[in-house]
Amino acid sequence: MPELPEVETVTQSVKKHLLGNNFDSIQVNWKKTLHNFKISDFNNKIKGRNIENVYRKGKYIVIVFKSVFLCVHLRMTGKLYAANSIEKDKKHISLFLTIGDKYLVFEDVRKFGRFYMFDNLDFLDNKLGIEPLSEGFSENWILNQIKERKRQMKSLLLDQSFICGIGNIYADEALWYAKIHPLSNSSSISKKKILNLRKGIIKVLKESIKRGGTTIRDYTYDFSYVGNYALKLNVFGKEGKKCPRCFSVIIKTKVAQRGTHYCPRCQIKR
Template sequence: MPELPEVQSVVNYFKPLLTQEKIHNITSPNGYEKVFDTHSILNINTATKGLCIDDVYRKGKYIVLDLSKGFLCIHLRMTGQLQMDMKQADSVKHCSFAIFFESGKSVYFKDYRKFGRLYYYKNLDILNDKLGVEPLSTEFTYEYLLQRVKRSSGMIKPFLLNQKHIAGLGNIYIDESLWLSKIHPKKISSSISKSKIKILSEVIPKILTQAIEFNGTTIINFSYGNQVSGDFKQFLNVFGKRGGPCPRCKSKLKKIFVCQRGTHYCSKCQKI
């Protein structure tokens, strides 16, 4: 699933293309109307027709189209991709929704597994209520993380996956951040030392920022715009590298499952 750097890369690509565009209509080329999570296709058209996109930004793993009245929010989920046109090789059966603009421009949402969703909200209270602090904001500090982690009696990886604590983190960058901090993914959160929590609070925004600079990580089919892949995979230390040498101690990297998520770590560097 695309995580914060991937979603931010999509936003960076599409923001200049979509800002100030006025919505003409929204369709579902493949007829998969479950993609419209909050409204029927008729009602979402009624709510958005003629509205201008004032801004495009990210909130957690959501792409937010800030309209002149309300918000369209897009969640890519596993395989969702936005593109400005349909390529000759593209199949309509994979295009869950399309937004057409008064200027003649259009944007298409291609989604092989059909998990992605489009939402229309009058305000962002729903997202604000379920998302925690943004890890690239000034609100994300050592003190914030320390307070939250020390109150948790669960394992650290599920804690970091919980979007109510930190918005936008996911499997790839959690594994990388825990490796950099020498924290075992199954370590009980409240038992982690303050020194390691301090390191974790520093490496999370650092690695996210680095990944954004390379437009995220393409593992299977992520594209940040018009089928262009992210380039950060070459800088990953542990994720997807089971059986390879740990870049720090040369021990063999392992893969386990934590909360049904494939989890990569070094058993020598990351003691439980």
């Protein structure tokens, strides 16, 4: 599933095509893609309205109009991109919207991706935790929040109501950076490691955004570009290979029903 860097990359790639323009029409090929609204709602509230902003919130792409928000969640295999034409031989286009002589296309092999329409963002504000690249994600915040929770560290980082946007890849990478075992209890982590975890989260997310995200299987942006942060991964997907820090063999296990990679020497369970 695309995580914060991938969603940010997609957001920026479509933003330049959308700002100041408007949607003329929508064609829905997979009805469930519209999660909480119908085509008639689109025609009444969005069609012909100026697009004022486009930004990422957690793993959602938010398209802003004067009095309504169109939000997109890519889920597992969703691809959102601008195109000059619709390729009729493509089987997995769930929907597309027309923008003048261009199209905003949503392609989704597994059909889990969703579009939402909201009058305000209360739903997302209540659902999502702090943005890890925001000013609010401070040393004081993470020290207080980690210590007051008694949860396994990997599970906590995957909780979108705690910190939004982090998924499996970047949780593993950040925990490795901070030398924290994924099964360690959050209340037992030292102050030094918590602060290093914050540094690691910011570092891996920012570096991944610079490289266009991580392409493991399905993720692309701008129609066909792939992210190349996979070349910089230290532990994720490296089962059986040597840790780049201590040269021990990286182990893969399951935490919170997710494949989890860690170094048994660097990341000792506390």
